Amino acid sequence: MLTRTAITEVVERGLAEDAPWGDITSELLIPATALARAELVAREDGVFSGGQVFAAAFAAVDPAVAVELIPADGDSFAAGDTLAVVAGPARAVLTGERVALNLTQRMCGIATLTARYVAAVEQAVARVEQAANLPPGTITRTRVTDTRKTTPGLRALEKHAVRSGGGHNHRHSLSDAVMAKDNHLALLTADGTDLTGALRQLRRRLPHTVHLEVEVDRLDQIEAVLAGGADTVLLDNFSVDDLVSGVAIIDGRATVEASGGVGLETVGEIAATGVDVISVGALTHSARNLDLGLDVVLDVRED
The missing domain is CATH 3.90.1170.20 (Quinolinate phosphoribosyl transferase, N-terminal domain)
Structure with a gap:
């Protein structure tokens, strides 16, 4: 806000x-x-x-x-x-x-840049609906969100600007939600700690109002993360084919977010895979x- x-x-x-x-x-x-x-x-x-x-x-x-x-x-x-x-x-x-x-x-x-990304996603989803002979609006529009890659001191302004362009905000700060990323997981499992067990312990300590998101960079990590109770699974730097596979594996058991290497030329294709959210650092760091x-x-x- x-x-x-x-x-x-x-x-x-x-x-x-x-x-x-x-x-x-x-x-x-x-x-x-x-x-x-x-x-x-x-x-x-x-x-x-x-x-x-x-x-x-x-x-x-x-x-x-x-x-x-x-x-x-x-x-x-x-x-x-x-x-x-x-x-x-x-x-x-x-x-x-x-x-x-x-x-x-x-x-x-x-x-202005955010509005272009949102329009690209809407056009891609509309093409999918048309190809499947579905009425417009049948498929839920993929959300385009920002990241924490903002100008220091200007985050509140820049995130407001994303909303002005029709996008959505990711977490505002490290204090807003649990987001276990690749470096967290690497440190956590370096000594052989079981990922699913660690996430379940974390889940038990979390207030019920706090969201748990976990980043994965391989398809074979998804089941362990789901078993650990993730609310959102972030598929990081996945190919389009692997995004399709990831969405199928998760199958509604968690929100699916895609991130990494997203540009205006690729965001529509990514949205068409069926992911729920696409987070785009470029909205703020490259505008x-x-x-x-x-x-x-x-x-x-x-x-």
């Missing part, structure tokens, strides 16, 4: 970095009483995210700055569209501009900032 506290912390850090002792250019060139009006304009098509963050950057400089957001988070826009209008003390508008843009461009870039600009539309003037 993108909380007010999370937004405030990120914005304040950004402003402290960008204007630690003020904006000397604006303070020397622009009269203290000057007002300005500016528009946030899209230079390319995309999906909007970060409206609250954009507004908070200006409010943190001067609460007198008013921000009118036009699209809501999750709305699509086209190049040339005005996304927000900013009006108020000119110095504050100029001082908050870069932090507001940096964060909003980042979030819109993630939302390109969207090109947005803040253009002053009225001459700076004194009140």
